[in-house]
Amino acid sequence: MGGVLYTRPTAEVWPEFWKDAPLERCVIEQNAWIMTEDSAIKLGYRSAKFAEDVPNAFTVLRVKVDQYFAQQAEAAGALIISETKVDEVLREDGRVVGVRTGRPQGEVYAPVVILAEGVNPILARELGMHEDLDPSSAALTVKELLRLDPEVIEERFGLDEGEGATIEMYGAPTMGMLGTAFIYTNESSLSLAVGVLLSEFAEVPDTPHDLLQQLKQHPAVAPLVEGAEPAEYMAHLIPEGGYDKMPALFGHGVMIVGDAAQLVNGIHREGSNHAILSGKAAAETAIEAHHKGDFSERTLGHYRQRLEEATPTIADLRKYRKATKFMERHPILKVYPPLAAYAFEEMLTVDDKTKRQKQWEIIKEALRRRKPWAMAWDAIEGGLSFI
Ligand SMILES: Cc1cc2nc3c(=O)[nH]c(=O)nc-3n(C[C@H](O)[C@H](O)[C@H](O)COP(=O)(O)OP(=O)(O)OC[C@H]3O[C@@H](n4cnc5c(N)ncnc54)[C@H](O)[C@@H]3O)c2cc1C
Numbered sequence: 613m614g615g616v617l618y619t620r621p622t623a624e625v626w627p628e629f630w631k632d633a634p635l636e637r638c639v640i641e642q643n644a645w646i647m648t649e650d651s652a653i654k655l656g657y658r659s660a661k662f663a664e665d666v667p668n669a670f671t672v673l674r675v676k677v678d679q680y681f682a683q684q685a686e687a688a689g690a691l692i693i694s695e696t697k698v699d700e701v702l703r704e705d706g707r708v709v710g711v712r713t714g715r716p717q718g719e720v721y722a723p724v725v726i727l728a729e730g731v732n733p734i735l736a737r738e739l740g741m742h743e744d745l746d747p748s749s750a751a752l753t754v755k756e757l758l759r760l761d762p763e764v765i766e767e768r769f770g771l772d773e774g775e776g777a778t779i780e781m782y783g784a785p786t787m788g789m790l791g792t793a794f795i796y797t798n799e800s801s802l803s804l805a806v807g808v809l810l811s812e813f814a815e816v817p818d819t820p821h822d823l824l825q826q827l828k829q830h831p832a833v834a835p836l837v838e839g840a841e842p843a844e845y846m847a848h849l850i851p852e853g854g855y856d857k858m859p860a861l862f863g864h865g866v867m868i869v870g871d872a873a874q875l876v877n878g879i880h881r882e883g884s885n886h887a888i889l890s891g892k893a894a895a896e897t898a899i900e901a902h903h904k905g906d907f908s909e910r911t912l913g914h915y916r917q918r919l920e921e922a923t924p925t926i927a928d929l930r931k932y933r934k935a936t937k938f939m940e941r942h943p944i945l946k947v948y949p950p951l952a953a954y955a956f957e958e959m960l961t962v963d964d965k966t967k968r969q970k971q972w973e974i975i976k977e978a979l980r981r982r983k984p985w986a987m988a989w990d991a992i993e994g995g996l997s998f999i
Contacts, residue, residue: 642778650830750850810849864908938993
């Protein structure tokens with residue numbers, strides 16, 4: 613994970629966790645940069661409200677927060693069996709009755725199994741509940757953790773102690789391919805990453821590592837990461853299939869949650885919140901099934917109903933169901949960032965041209981780069997896909 617952890621959904625499971633959990637920084641500023649190879653158009657929103665009473669989000673390092681949440685679960689009575697792989701889901705008469713793990717005598721029986729196996733759901737596929745991983749439905753993201761003194765981070769990002777900022781970057785950092793790059797400020801490190809749809813990566817000779825190294829050299833990024841020491845490197849997939857790739861969420865004796873169920877809203881960088889909310893909805897359904905003594909699809913179907921009615925998860929995925937396909941069909945990240953940079957440069961350069969001349973030159977340049985009907989189509993289909 614990047615990662616930005618959203619407070620309110622997380623607090624539905626662990627109330628007021630931010631008072632003692634090992635978090636990095638409270639995010640008070642979020643930025644979006646539209647970039648060419650040597651420039652950046654910067655949009656941002658900063659508000660002290662994001663840090664008030666119930667803060668909106670925190671940057672986190674999973675290695676620390678996962679341990680904290682595991683301890684909370686154990687304190688509530690859960691038995692965590694770590695370093696153990698589930699090899700197979702056990703079935704009897706068409707219903708799931710447990711799992712077989714890699715341990716000796718590793719069969720564990722249960723009236724209900726909740727699969728939370730992440731982006732590559734091998735077990736859900738074996739149950740016939742999930743399609744094969746499709747390269748146009750997953751983004752490969754590589755991330756470096758760069759150590760930097762807290763005071764240096766605060767000075768470079770204009771932050772006070774404990775405050776954090778995020779920057780999402782579009783255009784040149786992914787060579788115009790469908791994806792994003794990001795920088796998140798942790799307490800004494802930066803998370804720097806680039807992610808691109810697998811199907812698009814397959815078309816270019818460049819590796820994810822190449823893109824990350826190029827990003828560090830970018831004139832807008834280099835001063836932020838200067839002198840930072842690489843401490844960790846990771847690569848991971850993010851589900852991007854959205855609503856149309858969501859598997860069956862439940863079957864007899866089984867439910868699927870989080871990334872394994874494709875519950876990620878890539879447009880808004882939200883995955884952990886949907887994983888947590890779906891975990892809660894599945895747990896509530898399991899408790900209901902225990903009370904009724906009925907673990908059939910009829911009762912476990914209430915899991916989907918809870919996700920629909922009590923969380924924004926499915927409604928948000930449905931809203932953006934056409935967005936990824938739109939971005940695949942329309943090369944907007946290739947066309948518009950350089951055009952926008954050209955327009956800014958032209959209008960901000962003071963020379964002997966009049967402003968009207970400059971406007972005409974921008975219009976001519978836009979028409980040279982993209983046909984008018986294609987631009988109109990980008991706007992109409994883009995509007996329909998995102999609004
Ligand atoms: C680079 C990156 C940045 C991200 N940034 C953000 C962000 O800023 N904010 C945000 O909200 N989301 C972010 N996400 C998405 C977020 O990380 C996921 O949506 C979230 O972690 C999903 O949680 P999960 O529990 O479903 O899956 P995971 O966190 O992937 O956990 C699945 C676990 O199951 C284990 N597992 C798999 N198979 C088996 C098996 N057979 N037996 C036993 N264990 C198994 C895996 O080892 C893993 O530990 C990011 C993702 C990436 C890759």
